[in-house]
Amino acid sequence: MRAAIFNGPHDIGVGERPDPVITHPTDAIVRVTLACVCGSDLWYYRGLSPHDLGAIGHEFIGVVDEIGSDVRDLAVGDLVVTPFTYSDGTCPICLAGWPSNCINGGGFGNHGIDGGQGEAVRVPFADTTLLKVPGSGHSQETLRSVLALSDVACTGHHAAVSGGVGPGMTVGVVGDGAVGLSAVLAAKRLGAARIIALSGNPSRQAVAREFGATDIVTERGDAAIEAVLAMTSGLGVEAALECVGTGQSMATAFAIARSGGMVGAVGAPHDVEVPIDTVIFRNVGLRGGVAPARRYIPELLPDVLAGRINPGRVLDFETDLEGIAEAYTAMDERRSIKSLVRVGGSMTPVVD
Ligand SMILES: [Zn+2]
Secondary structure (H helix, E strand, O other): EEEEEEEEEEEEEEEOOOOOOOOOOOOOEEEEHHHHHHHHHHHHOOOOOOOOEOOOOOEEEEEEEEEEEOOOOOOOEEEEEEOOOOOOOHHHHHHOHHHHHHHOOOOOEEEEEOOOOEEEEEEHHHHHHHHEEOOOOOOHHHHHHHHHOHHHHHHHHHHHHHOOOOOOOOOEEEEEHHHHHHHHHHHHHOOOOOEEEEEEOOHHHHEEEEHHOEEEEEEOOHHHHHHHHHOOOOOOEEEEEOOOOEEEHHHHHHHHHEEEEEEEEOOOEEEEOOOHHEEEEOOOOEEEEEOOOOHHHHHHHHHOOOOOOOOHHHHEEEEEEEHHHHHHHHHHHHOOOEEEEEOOOOOOOOOO
16 A cells, blocks of 8 residues: 655655554554644654654544454444544543553554554554544535544643633633644633634634634743733733643743643643742642543534534645655645645445
């Protein structure tokens, strides 16, 4: 099969990889139809994080092509969405609601597991990982938003949930990438009254407003902190959502958080320090992590299918699998918020 290949920093190619086969009775083979590139893919793309050479990609939707003998909830032909990690759904960690930390689970597109940026993927623990997308004849816009549930929309939602966002609250969002913008959408969906988005980029500011941002702060660093405090009578925000993973973004999140408030952090940390003095002396909490997308997709999918939310709006660049290198370059150079990759054949499920 054709698949994207990581050859090293700044070197993404397309090549042949073995067709995936059923290895365990709980496996399913998914024929990928839509995939995308993630901000977290840019860390290894830029040589800032280690990654195996070979398969890449962890966000995809597609059609079930084959199932193992123990798969019960899925059928060949089903249109499915996958969270970016697979999980058994039965271990104590999964049962506690943390499938992204499943004892027997893992991620796609690394350590020998097929990547979503390819024609097909073997999905372990198919029944407790994949979710069938009900209905048929979905619009391209809807399918893009279903794809966004694979990671970015759930990660933005996790930032908001971890920050304790609720009705009437004042929220600040640090980061105007796909995750940050998805956090704005999530905060809006959870009933936040005021959402302050930190972004110096006009096209991303527009998406932030579309998603529900009430205020935009264009400054960065200390100037951004001053601006947010000035907008909130010196108090700061009740929930500060950190969606980048750098030391500066974490410092900004803690600085704009109101005393007694919460930081919800989902950025993959690179040189990040937690200001323990702020945690202790201003009672600012910190929660977050790798989003338990398998827990959130059942909650968010109905809103996507009903058109109540449109997280796919962040996918503003499109190519096919052969153009995958450009999909990475466009994001690396911030010409694109998030790149969509059209992979395989028809989108219509064979069996509804
Ligand atoms: Zn588990």
